[in-house]
Amino acid sequence: MCAFFLLGTGTAAPGEAFTKGRPATLKIGLRTMLIACLGGVGLAFTAGTAAILQVEAGERLQRVIGGQLHLYAGQVADKLDRGMFERYRDLLVVTSLETIRATDASRDSRRAVLQKLQDSYPDYAWIGFIRPTGLLEAATGRVYEGMDVSARGWWKQGFDRPYVGDVHDAVVLAKILYANRMEVPRFVDLAAPVRDEQGTLTGVVAAHLSWDWASEVERSVLGQISEDAEVEAMILSADGTVILGPKPLVGKPLAFASAPGRRAWVESWPDGRRFLTSVARTKGYRDYPGLGWSVVLRQPVDQAMAPVAELRNRVIAWGIAASLLAVLVGHVLATWLSAPLRAMSRAVEAAGPDGAMPVLPLTGRYTEAATLSGALHTYVSDLQEADRRLRGTVAEKTVLLREVHHRVKNNLQVIYGLMMVEMRRLPKGDLSRGRIEALAGRVTSMGRLHEQLYTSGDLMNVDFGTHLRQLCDALQELLPNEAITIHPDTDDVSCSIELATPLGLIANELVVNALKHAFPEGRGGTVTVRLRQAGDRLTMTVADDGIGCPDMPPKGGIGTTLVDALVRQVGGTITFDARPGCTATVSVPFTADANRPVAVHA
Numbered sequence: 001m002c003a004f005f006l007l008g009t010g011t012a013a014p015g016e017a018f019t020k021g022r023p024a025t026l027k028i029g030l031r032t033m034l035i036a037c038l039g040g041v042g043l044a045f046t047a048g049t050a051a052i053l054q055v056e057a058g059e060r061l062q063r064v065i066g067g068q069l070h071l072y073a074g075q076v077a078d079k080l081d082r083g084m085f086e087r088y089r090d091l092l093v094v095t096s097l098e099t100i101r102a103t104d105a106s107r108d109s110r111r112a113v114l115q116k117l118q119d120s121y122p123d124y125a126w127i128g129f130i131r132p133t134g135l136l137e138a139a140t141g142r143v144y145e146g147m148d149v150s151a152r153g154w155w156k157q158g159f160d161r162p163y164v165g166d167v168h169d170a171v172v173l174a175k176i177l178y179a180n181r182m183e184v185p186r187f188v189d190l191a192a193p194v195r196d197e198q199g200t201l202t203g204v205v206a207a208h209l210s211w212d213w214a215s216e217v218e219r220s221v222l223g224q225i226s227e228d229a230e231v232e233a234m235i236l237s238a239d240g241t242v243i244l245g246p247k248p249l250v251g252k253p254l255a256f257a258s259a260p261g262r263r264a265w266v267e268s269w270p271d272g273r274r275f276l277t278s279v280a281r282t283k284g285y286r287d288y289p290g291l292g293w294s295v296v297l298r299q300p301v302d303q304a305m306a307p308v309a310e311l312r313n314r315v316i317a318w319g320i321a322a323s324l325l326a327v328l329v330g331h332v333l334a335t336w337l338s339a340p341l342r343a344m345s346r347a348v349e350a351a352g353p354d355g356a357m358p359v360l361p362l363t364g365r366y367t368e369a370a371t372l373s374g375a376l377h378t379y380v381s382d383l384q385e386a387d388r389r390l391r392g393t394v395a396e397k398t399v400l401l402r403e404v405h406h407r408v409k410n411n412l413q414v415i416y417g418l419m420m421v422e423m424r425r426l427p428k429g430d431l432s433r434g435r436i437e438a439l440a441g442r443v444t445s446m447g448r449l450h451e452q453l454y455t456s457g458d459l460m461n462v463d464f465g466t467h468l469r470q471l472c473d474a475l476q477e478l479l480p481n482e483a484i485t486i487h488p489d490t491d492d493v494s495c496s497i498e499l500a501t502p503l504g505l506i507a508n509e510l511v512v513n514a515l516k517h518a519f520p521e522g523r524g525g526t527v528t529v530r531l532r533q534a535g536d537r538l539t540m541t542v543a544d545d546g547i548g549c550p551d552m553p554p555k556g557g558i559g560t561t562l563v564d565a566l567v568r569q570v571g572g573t574i575t576f577d578a579r580p581g582c583t584a585t586v587s588v589p590f591t592a593d594a595n596r597p598v599a600v601h602a
Helices: 030-095 107-120 153-158 171-177 212-222 306-351 367-425 431-455 464-478 497-517 558-569
Strands: 124-130 136-139 163-169 186-195 201-210 232-236 242-244 264-268 274-281 294-300 461-463 484-490 494-496 525-534 537-544 573-577 582-589
Touching: 030 107, 030 186, 030 201, 030 212, 030 232, 030 264, 030 274, 030 294, 030 306, 107 124, 107 136, 153 163, 153 186, 153 201, 163 242, 201 212, 212 232, 212 242, 306 367, 367 431, 461 464, 461 497, 464 484, 464 497, 464 525, 484 497, 494 497, 497 525, 497 537, 497 558, 497 582, 558 573
Parallel strands: 484 525
Antiparallel strands: 124 136, 124 201, 163 186, 186 201, 232 242, 232 294, 264 274, 274 294, 461 494, 525 537, 537 582, 573 582
16 A cells, blocks of 8 residues: 555645545635735725825825915915904094094994995995093994093094904894894994194094904805815804804814914814814004914814715725636636646545555646656656565565464464373372473463464454453363363453453463462352453453452462563553452553554563
């Protein structure tokens, strides 16, 4: 029998190349490996590309969109500055008019000038001329005319120079000007001094500019941006408080607004959402100093990065499609590559488990397969020749070994015959006669083992259970007392001649000893011989139901000495039990590896 290994479409683990004479199932096939490699490389490339795209393109897009947001925020800030400058200049122009400066100008003439200014720019909610004493002399819509407003000191800021105040609510004025409006309007205060030709202060022109004007500025800039972009704008006061923007944020401070050196960044807002955020500060315009306002634009990060996410998803989709195509190509390529290997594997399987040599097909599909096929052909040819020579040698050795066992058995038979001749020459009752008879029994036991070996198909192992049954039958035939029965109760256990020979001699000695001493004066009974295998131990028991053996273990006799020596030789143990009758149990180590025993020689 020869073992033939074929390189197939996979890899077998060491020691698992063959199972019961057939190739073991290959765990990873060439087709699977090639498909997995091509598909895995495609998916890995796709994942890597998507990750790099997410990082690189995301950062670039964030800079671009952040720059656009900053540009729009700067435009809003610039328009705020320019708008406030125009209103600032309006008041300076009005204060330079003769109708306003003249001390003898009538109330109606002053009101007409103020009304004309409001009509030209409706975002002026109210404009009035106030005497230094606090008397409101003229006002648009005659609102508060003739009243003393000295307690409201904001207009006094315009005594020395033009004044622009920050945004504030005007509850009292709102009841008159915006009676039907649900929300409280907000205003920006402006004031400028009025002086006569001698430079004497004659009054102050004061105005409330509606904050709706800032919303219009914001809309004029953000109208350039698509509504889908979800861009929101806010205006912050100098201390960072929101004065225009989403209602939940109006009146609340934003700490990041004062962060220096940043044009656009991703910020987590109080509501937990993340926005791409940009801030631009107002700087004033010409001689208008500005109020330190900041314009904040924000856009949800998901919305801002939507183009990157869309591009990434496209890359992933195309990558998966390319990977599937690579898998298909790998499948076709692996099928083509593995075809000659499968053909050789089928040839080996067709040879069967009986040792027949496979007829391998020659292939030249590609260089490696042709090289392997040629090498295997040469290898198989060499194996066939070696197998032929080995079979001849084995047959020759088998015949020789069978002849050896036959000759040993015959020689032992001759020795047995000579011993019987010598025993018959001795007078009955002679002590030597008994010893020769015992020795003859031992020789017969060994002879039966060799006879069993050369008559069976296995020249290395014997069925020890069968041997014990034959031994019991032979001893039963030699018994002069027919009232004694020898009962074999043995399992079929195959073991080597090295173990069977000493165990057979031990069994012979124990049975003969029981026949001699357990049943005196023609008494009847039974001697039972048992053989059992349990795990890695082989147990042989010889038990009788005779008169018992109180002096156990026996000492001093030749049989006892021989049994002890043989038990040590096989590395076993022997125990005796005298209740009832006498029982001797021999236990030896035994392994199932090729039915070979563990023999320990003393």
